[in-house]
Amino acid sequence: MAALKRFLIGRPLKSTELGEQKLTKKKALAILSSDALSSVAYGPEQILLVLITVSTAAFWYSIPIGIGVLILLLALILSYRQIIFAYPHGGGAYVVSKQNLGVYAGLIAGGSLLVDYILTVAVSVSAGTDAITSAFPALHEHTVGIAITFVLLITLLNLRGVTESASILAYPVYLFVAAMLILIGAGLFSIVTGKVTPDLHTPIGTPVAGIGLFLLLRAFASGSSALTGVEAISNAIPNFKDPAPSNAAKTLMAMGGLLALLFSGIVYLAYYFGITPNAEATVVSQIAEHTFGRHLIYYIIQGTTALILILAANTGYSAFPLLAVNLAKDKFIPRMFTMRGDRLGYSNGIIILGLLSIVLIIAFQGQTEHLIPLYAVGVFIPFTLSQTGMMVKWIREKPAGWVPKLIINTTGAVISFTVSIMFFLTKFAQVWTILIFLPLIVYLFHRIKKHYEAVSEQLRLSTCEQAVPIEGNVIILPVSGITHVVEQSLNYAQSLSANQIIAVYIPFERDDEVRFEEKWNKWRPDVRLVTLHSPYRSIIHPLSKFIHTVQRKASESNYQVTVIIPQFIPKKSWHNLLHNQSSIMIRAYLLFRKDVIITTVPYHLKK
């Protein structure tokens, strides 16, 4: 087991090696932007899918809508840049909302993002698997298995540590960016050189019957799904090499620039080539076919697109554990999320994220497409909250040059809020569940926090409250016969200089009772023996009643009651079946039901 673990995730790292596990800007860009960049593969298509409900003549609206998305992107990037500098320890939307809008706003943002990262993993791995099974239909029946394998691989990579996963995952991400840039470059070149007839599209400004504001907003909201993942960097600042905030900010700007370039390129080419979305081929693949034909480069573009969709999951793996640490430090989720694993990653967060996304993939049998709107709305709620939080911050603190900052965040907040509302108005059937589970999650956070607070209150050593003094000890030793084990336990009890030792024997038959008492008095007449006849053949009940009686008496003189339970430790694990192990059951019962100290004297069987 240990050797397998070493092989899979590598040797353990010392806590002092943490510095070497930090990310350079290049690696960080690769693993934190894969989610955002991958949405270029479906974002533009989402806009066209809404417009086509009117007519293909409406496609020219994708240009102004695309510009709208770019403005939103600009607002978000600038705004998250401000968040990075204002909250250099990370935490993003959760921390910003909590500090400026109050704890509940923070929990809504945090809970929403936690769930969203799980959806990110499930949705993007499923989408990538779909791309693969479309190419090789024979694999279709293994969709779920393939998707789960990918999740396990990414989980394993992340358990090896963030730099190691970044080193491996950087290649496909940069390959995708390169492939997209070549595609856009070649496409534009063919337009400029006039190789493409300009009559494939209706000119911008053509009047189209049936277009209304609602439809345009819906198309805009759909296109905005390309912006999911923009917030990831702000959550993952602690993973950056020093100076972390400035490195994170530069990475964010680079990601924003790349995303804007790829997004506008694809939107423009799709418009110019008059691409109509259909079930057989994605918009990107149609542009690629249009530009290059079905040649090698077409397949490279298809392949890197599938790969980046799967790797988009990795963004979730970078951001989820760090967000969880922030929530766990504030005691809203279990403490285990703050523990670093052998390779210094927050392995509990990584493993839980992997497990929950596998559950989602199985539950939806790999068909997670209709989770996309839920996933998008789950991002825009924290977007809105964090921008609003920043607005409040500027208004409250009024630092030098706060007005332009306020304007940026206000723009971001208004657009994000509009997009969120649009999702509810236009895709209510797919997003209503968030109205149920988000309050549930916040309630759970609240309950957990309350429990932790109650515990630490109980544990605190206050100088005024005195611990109950222990004046002496009473030891109870249940015995099942006169054997080596009993002898050893008895010797131990006597070595503890307790005030009283009581051996307890529980016979099922009256004859047995008398016989045992005689034997005992011959063997150890110095130790008091109590027999508890149990006509119903239960051991736990009479023992528990007896302990209760002893305890009541003992507590009068501040005596502590200890129960000594001998336990067999067989040499081979299958031998456990051959022993009744009533000692384990008795121990568990007494520990949870009674307030007694329990001492286990192990007896290691040698054969």
Add this chain to the structure above:
Amino acid sequence: MAALKRFLIGRPLKSTELGEQKLTKKKALAILSSDALSSVAYGPEQILLVLITVSTAAFWYSIPIGIGVLILLLALILSYRQIIFAYPHGGGAYVVSKQNLGVYAGLIAGGSLLVDYILTVAVSVSAGTDAITSAFPALHEHTVGIAITFVLLITLLNLRGVTESASILAYPVYLFVAAMLILIGAGLFSIVTGKVTPDLHTPIGTPVAGIGLFLLLRAFASGSSALTGVEAISNAIPNFKDPAPSNAAKTLMAMGGLLALLFSGIVYLAYYFGITPNAEATVVSQIAEHTFGRHLIYYIIQGTTALILILAANTGYSAFPLLAVNLAKDKFIPRMFTMRGDRLGYSNGIIILGLLSIVLIIAFQGQTEHLIPLYAVGVFIPFTLSQTGMMVKWIREKPAGWVPKLIINTTGAVISFTVSIMFFLTKFAQVWTILIFLPLIVYLFHRIKKHYEAVSEQLRLSTCEQAVPIEGNVIILPVSGITHVVEQSLNYAQSLSANQIIAVYIPFERDDEVRFEEKWNKWRPDVRLVTLHSPYRSIIHPLSKFIHTVQRKASESNYQVTVIIPQFIPKKSWHNLLHNQSSIMIRAYLLFRKDVIITTVPYHLKK
């Protein structure tokens, strides 16, 4: 939980109420003979199914073959009667073989029967379910579910206690016997009154081409499957009211008489009416239709037949636990089979039998027909062994009038052996597995016995070997902070007047180490604190290494090492998720890997 258990299986009974749980002859006949009697429903059919492979003209051979089966039945009944008186404490084939032929013969007989009772339950419940789903085809897809429900019901009835199950199950058994007797009576009446034309069958003695000795022996072996279950009474003697052996013997004779009557009646009517077995209707149902037409009484016969097939399983429930007790007393199977449950039945045996037969039903998807030969051979092996054992007994002991007894057992042994061999020769494909698993089971029995013997050897208090004396105590207390829990554990450790108390703190960071040492020295400078810096963030490894060092030193002066582990006991079980419970892991690790005494100081959280 407890209330549900009370509702399902009734109030617990005192050990002294055991007498009231004993069976009268009438009840014993009902529950112990259901297996044997139910075989009337398929035994005669088995003979015809072999003969039909030659021609329907060969059907007259069923009469001499039937007589052969009756002779075998007579030999078995007389022989088991002798076993009952010779071994009045029950145990049947296992005890007889063990005592006269040696322990391995006993284990083969016992193992064979144990497996056989599991097969009995699975096969008979499946057969009964088949009868029901044939009548109501809509239920067909639920076969497995229905069969499992019946197994659960019978298990529950048996957990309530043997008399209670007998009271309920007696009705259908006697109803079946009555229905069969009416059927046979009415059939004979119609023959005698000449209502049936005598030309439906070939006369006895008609020469038939292609009949050989091998085929006749095969038909005989198949017909002998009607005799499975004959041994059950000899295993279950302890369940009878006093005088148990004579009551058991009388019950056995009654069962033999009834079985002979029903078997010969069905064989004769089948022959006289010229019944040809077919897939649509069983032989019994054809006889019933022939005699009464498809009237009410026909359906009553069909219904009681289905019922008795299911209740045949109950014989397994009576015999399996008692056989298991015998094997467990000899330490060949886990001791838990000797424990009486709340209702004084051997509930572990009952539950295991139920579980294993459910596993078989699921594994074979309710299609257990081809397990029948396996099941029959699994009965005839112990038949042969027990008869041979009795032969050896008579020859060895030569009591008054031993010669006729020897003749009876010799006849039984020879016929049983022939039948066993016939099964191997004619149905090898279905019974070869017994040659694999029977040796495996015997080997397992042997290993279990060896383990128990090794354990009791280690536990025995021999006067020569002295227990290691304990001269003093060293207490190790792992601490995770300065809290109420630590204070309480420390006070307890000090109350035990140990020779040395060492608090152990395991920091992951150097800063933390220094800080904690300062805090500790201010709080409890009198208690020695050891800090073990753990750069790899493991708690168990440094602690385990430290304990090892302390232990080595302590053993030099015969000091005992105790580790005190504080443990949170949350008020609500879901709170367990919120605590790392490293204490449970540490305890388990130390208990199984190290030879230290572990004391758990519970800290019951109040909120």
